[in-house]
Amino acid sequence: MANFPVVDMGKLNTEERGTAMEMIKDACENWGFFELVNHGISIELMDTVEKLTKEHYKKTMEQRFKEMVANKGLESVQSEINDLDWESTFFLRHLPVSNVSENTDLDQDYRKIMKQFAEELEKLAEHLLDLLCENLGLEKGYLKKVFYGSKGPNFGTKVSNYPPCPTPDLIKGLRAHTDAGGIILLFQDDKVSGLQLLKDDQWIDVPPMRHSIVINLGDQLEVITNGKYKSVMHRVIAQTDGTRMSLASFYNPGDxxxxxxxxxxxxxxDETSQVYPKFVFNDYMKLYAGLKFQAKEPRFEAMKAVSSVDVGAIATV
Known part of the structure; x- marks a missing residue:
């Protein structure tokens, strides 16, 4: 855990920029994950997001979750459960069109703060994509342009709570998977841990740090970098004490x-040809929907068959 990459973004504007960029490069190549501090999102905003998210869970989601657990008899399971996750979630879409105001469960203050938080995260995601371009030797804006498609990127937040679980050895908070999309920005609970990533065949804890944003790379960045950067398997271990809050915002390519x-x-x-296929993002998402909790390599192979269809005719900006 001591070696988990933590990047101080404040150093990007100092003479230590080279060191910070090298740390991002190493994290992308060898971890698929890193944690950001001094990322420019105000502590006051993050504290308000956390407070209102936890209040919303208590008020609106907690009882529903308890009823689901009771209905499925999950309190008394005797063997491992492989077809569901011990989590309470809802999803907010920000781009290309926001649905935040349509969610009738959210009160006005929470809606307003989540829109504000999403705007800050969107800026941070685009800044990070340009830092990745710089490290990869790609022209500035390359990744943002690829993600744009014809209508702009997809961007949304999965708001999750992981309540205390009586049998964390039998039910995962969230089963192991790689993320399908582009770049993921996670604001996680700093008191209740549980997020782990797979590195060198070992499950490693992603340390909870107050006011940090955890970054991980999705399958699309593995494809675009031709495997130089990798998306990494990760999971959430349920805990017996405490409810873990997690807000994962996905900055993904357009459909x-x-x-x-x-x-x-x-x-x-060194390869004589590209290792990865060419495809339309939405086609990948349709495939991923049924295969999320399986290895990513067969998904890439399956897309090679789809990519024999000409995708070059689709207009991109």
Whole structure:
């Protein structure tokens, strides 16, 4: 845990910029995850988001979760459960069109603060994509342009709470998976842990740090970088004490964005050809929906068959 990469973004504007960029590069190549401090999102905003998220769970979600547990008899399971997660969630879409105001469960203050938080996260995601471009030797804006498609990126937040679980050895908070999309920005509970990533065949805790944002890379960045960066399996272990809050915001390509290895990275690699397929993002998401909790490699293979269909004719901006 001591070695988990923690990047101080404040250093990007100092003479230590090179060191910070190198740390991001190493994290992308060897971890698929890193944690950001001094990321520019105000502590006051994060504290309000946390307070209102926890209040909303208590008021609106907690009783529903208890009823679900009772209905499914999950309090008294004797063997491992592999087809559900011990989590209470809802999803907010921000881009291309927000649905935050349509969620009748949210009170006005919570809606307002989540919109504000999403705007800050969107800026941070786009800044990070440009930092990745710089490290990869791609022109500034390359990743943002690829993600844009014809209507702009998809961006949304999965708000999750992981209540105390009597049998965490039998039910995962969230089963192991890689994320399908682009770049994921996570604001997680700093008191109740549970997030783990798989590195060198070992499950490693992602340390909870107050006011940090955890970044992880999705499958699309593995494809675009031709495998230079990897999406990484991760999971949430349920805990016997405390409810863990998690707000994971996904900055993903637009539905019709055409994803393929960046030509500059194919030329630079030792392989004679690109390793990954070319496909339309929405086609990948349709495949992923049924295979989320399985290995990613067969998904990439399946997309090679789909990519024999010409995707070059789709307009991109």
């Amino acid at each position: 019709d964005a055409v994803i393929s290895p960046a030509p500059a990275l194919v030329k630079e690699s």
